[in-house]
Amino acid sequence: MYNLKEKELIFVFTGPDGSGRKTVSKLVGKSTLQMKGVISYTTREKRPYETEGEDYHYISRDEFESAKNRGEFLESVEVNGNLYGIKELDIKETFEEAGCIYLVLNPEGSEIVKKLFGEKVIRFFVYADRDTVIARQKERGDDEEIIERHVAHYDEDMAYREECEHAFENYKLDHTAFEVTNIIEDYFRLKLAEKEAEA
Template sequence: MYELKDRDKIIVFTGPDGSGRKSVAEAVGQTFGMEKVISYVTRLPRPGEVNGQDYHFITHEDYLEMERQGEFLESVKIAGNLYGIRSLDIEDNLHLKGCVYLILNHEGADILKQVYGDKVIRLFIYADRRTLEERQHNLGLDKDVIRRHLSHFDIDMGYRSSCEHAFENYDLAQTTYEITNTLETYLQRELVDKD
């Protein structure tokens, strides 16, 4: 098992569905050259999602077998689908890069915080309910899916105070800039401003 080093960091992007946490996470991850740890899920891909890039889309049976083998650090059931993170994926990437990022709901973010403690920095990404609804509609999500996502908006927003940092996301470039500056203090890498 990999022993975490002092400088190892696990950055978790969380927040309500439609907040733009994926877009923000990928922009910030690219800026810092961080590896993304990809969750496993038993649901079908949504419009625009790519297997191995957004999630590892696997069968229910394969997921349960991996769970029986004790591979998942975190496993949750949401709307009848199973979502899990393998500790091996986190630790292998930390060993290679020293810093990883994940995009998780608040349950997953909590589990990682409990397991890895101060190595985990939770970044809460959010916008108002109407904006989230519009974004999900523009992604082509089914009305029932959007309604289900928005049904737990208040619970998701309640997690904001538990996170180390929170960022309103109405402008991707601005949000990415703010998060990059915030993470500099944790990652202690001197990025050169190319302007």
């Protein structure tokens, strides 16, 4: 397993599907703070509004299971019959480019990463009420069957909020992004202060 260096942190964005966790992560991590994100692999089909290499790496189940058998995945989970995972080499290579990275994971994947890296992992739980996440999924073009599968996990996903370091009710994207950015910058300042104290 990859061993995080002293100043390296992983910021994980999690929460129910339709909460805006991925949108918040891109706005804060990529656009505002210029952090590097690590993209998950999945066996599910790409949706019309998604982009290969930006939302996920889309691979076959055989490819996924072969990579898993070779020990390439740092974490992997199965949700609604589809496999999802983060490759350890992607984590390592991204850390070589940047001191902190961000991930977008469902609660199960978030918990695995937290258990692996402990206090080096800061979880941001992004959520909205059930009706709002349903409306957002309809707006982006998900069909009814996909939405029903997502909503079936809603209560279970929401229960993970209590486990996370920070939680944000996401109704105004710019407000949520501003709050998350401030908290991440506080972590950066803390690390910088620790580094200066050691000098």
